Amino acid sequence: MPYIVAEVVLDTRAEDAGSEAFPILAGNIFGKNKDDKKSAMTAPATQAAVASGMRVQFVLPNEVTLATAPEPVHTMVQFRRKPARTRPHIRYSSIWVP
Numbered sequence: 001m002p003y004i005v006a007e008v009v010l011d012t013r014a015e016d017a018g019s020e021a022f023p024i025l026a027g028n029i030f031g032k033n034k035d036d037k038k039s040a041m042t043a044p045a046t047q048a049a050v051a052s053g054m055r056v057q058f059v060l061p062n063e064v065t066l067a068t069a070p071e072p073v074h075t076m077v078q079f080r081r082k083p084a085r086t087r088p089h090i091r092y093s094s095i096w097v098p
Contacts, residue, residue: 021056
């Protein structure tokens with residue numbers, strides 16, 4: 001099943017990307033958006049190097065589409081539709097460790 005991610009790209013080191021991106025992305029899903037809409041926190045969160053720095057993504061709940069995603073107040077937040085695919089995953093307990 002395809003899914004939607006909220007993402008930011010930061011000009012930062014891999015070690016700092018998670019802690020810098022988390023308040024931006026979490027704020028958007030917890031209601032700090034132009035629609036004052038709240039979404040559930042989901043998993044996984046991903047982080048990858050890109051040409052301009054680090055991309056950090058939060059997977060949004062299945063019911064969110066590009067049309068229904070809350071309009072962000074932070075200009076760095078972008079939404080992207082990702083194709084369905086199967087991947088291995090690691091269970092995440094509670095803290096972000098670079």
